[in-house]
Structure formats: C-alpha cells, structure tokens
Amino acid sequence: MTDLVTIIPERMARRIAGVAQLRILEPNFSLPAVREWAVWHDEFDDDPGHRWLRSELSVIATPDLAAGLHATRLSAVT
Numbered sequence: 744m745t746d747l748v749t750i751i752p753e754r755m756a757r758r759i760a761g762v763a764q765l766r767i768l769e770p771n772f773s774l775p776a777v778r779e780w781a782v783w784h785d786e787f788d789d790d791p792g793h794r795w796l797r798s799e800l801s802v803i804a805t806p807d808l809a810a811g812l813h814a815t816r817l818s819a820v821t
Contacts, residue, residue, distance in 0.1 A: 750774065 756767050781800055787793040 752777075 750770070753767075756765060759765065760767055781797060783793060783797075
C-alpha cells in the first residue's frame with residue numbers, strides 16, 4: 744500500500760491495473776488535453792527500423808490521439 748498518486752492515460756491504467764495492483768479513480772477536476780509528438784532527425788527518414796516504429800505508432804494511436812500526434816523530423820543545423 745502507498746499514498747502515492749499519479750496521472751496516467753486511462754487505457755494504460757486499465758491494462759496494468761491488475762498486475763500493478765492499481766486502484767483507478769476519476770479525478771475530481773478537469774485535465775487539459777495531452778498532445779503527443781514524434782520527433783526524429785531527417786537522417787532516419789529511410790531507416791527501416793525507424794519507419795517501422797513510426798508506422799506502429801500511427802496504427803495504435805486512437806483517432807483522438809492521432810489528431811494530436813504530430814510527426815516531425817529535425818533538420819540538421821549547419
């Protein structure tokens with residue numbers, strides 16, 4: 744037992760609640776929307792492993808999450 748509290752995504756909490764012995768509670772205050780970002784250097788655009796990871800991220804993102812998921816690559820600064 745602990746007196747610690749954290750805020751994590753509901754889907755994650757539900758997946759691990761039994762194993763992690765979590766008690767899921769609804770907050771009594773509103774939470775701001777969370778925006779997710781994927782950022783990478785342009786040298787990884789064609790990397791097979793990186794392309795696979797980006798593809799997997801877009802597949803598992805829910806429509807609500809996908810609307811906030813911004814795929815961005817960093818250009819080299821010269």
